[in-house]
Amino acid sequence: MRHADGNGALVRSINARFNFQAGPVFRTDASGLYDIYLASFTDPDIRRQHSCACCRTFIERFGGLATVGDDGVLVSAI
Numbered sequence: 560m561r562h563a564d565g566n567g568a569l570v571r572s573i574n575a576r577f578n579f580q581a582g583p584v585f586r587t588d589a590s591g592l593y594d595i596y597l598a599s600f601t602d603p604d605i606r607r608q609h610s611c612a613c614c615r616t617f618i619e620r621f622g623g624l625a626t627v628g629d630d631g632v633l634v635s636a637i
Contacts, residue, residue: 586624
């Protein structure tokens with residue numbers, strides 16, 4: 560599957576996750592998220608598909624958004 564083919568499913572998944580949030584969303588000072596994101600792909604071909612400017616920009620712009628769970632722990636908004 561090409562990267563572009565999965566974008567619709569990815570966007571729907573992110574929208575569902577984000578819309579599920581009950582509380583306010585905060586911007587954190589998390590850093591290194593793009594590298595963590597890429598490291599999550601064990602298949603080198605899949606990792607290469609996600610090492611694009613679009614993915615980098617998205618992770619850098621929205622990856623640090625978080626909500627606070629009922630237990631006081633930060634939870635990624637996406």
